[in-house]
Amino acid sequence: MATRSTAVLATGSASTAKLFAAALAFTGAYVGLSAYDTANSAPQPTQTVTLSARAVPITAPASYEAAPAAAGRISVSQRQAEAGCVKTYEARTLVVNPAPDRTVLYGWKLSRWHPGTNTWDAYLVDYSGFAGSQETVAWHPRLTGNPGWYRVELTVDGAKTVKSRRFQVSC
Template identity: 55%
Template sequence: MASRSAAVLTSGSANAAKLFVAALAFTSAYVGFSAHSAAGGPPAAVKTITLSAREVPVAEELAPAAQPGKVTLEGPAGACSGPLVARSVLVSPEPGRSVHYGWKLARWSPATKSWRTYLVDYDGFVGAEETVEWELGLSGDPGWYRVELSAKGVRTVTSDRFQVSC
């Protein structure tokens, strides 16, 4: 039995030695390849990309510029419904204090021959001046309208009149 055990032990050692030599050969090949790449082997493929852009001029302003003492309107001209945006710049008579202001949509009344309040909204700010904006929806009531902006200590500013027709 001793000879049989020795034969198995010898053949197992031989296999282990073969595996060790194979692992050593693989490791040295890997290290050699890594050193070759790091030492300035063949350059990696380079791809050049060229980006281009073209300048497109703006044809018109997106919204009318707001100015002190004037109410500008932006929205569907003559439409029965849709959003209407009124803008202006309010200058505070006392820059350190709050300013409370009110928007009013007025409708012309042919019966009384006067402007009658149709919609109102109130807001405020603190500072020397502020660009203020009011977005309102027209409800499909044809007639002549105008937007008024008022604040304490500042004169009331009105927009040009506009007609809503269906």
């Protein structure tokens, strides 16, 4: 019985030794070829790139012209065109505080015309307030890739809602 186990053990050890030697040979060949390839690689020739620029005169002012604020009227103007279909607008008006000794709260709402229901739906909202008798207030809604008809509404505590003219946003 001992001889039979020894023969199986010797055969298994011989196979393991052969596999180990084959793995070492393969690893050595791979490392040798990698070193040979790295040693024989020549640096790529450099390529010169010449950059040029030219001055272009400014044909439009960098800033926008804001309309003067008036109580009971909202003026809306596009501030600047941005990359893609992003547009920022400025809505301005003069808010008169009905009770100057208290803080007045107001809320902006950007509404979008929904042709399916023939209604103005709220798209963006913002709230703020101030203390004092009057203040010119401004809001900067930013529209991203949603063309259509819009209007800005301003609700002031103790006063009726003021609505701007509608304006079209296109991409």
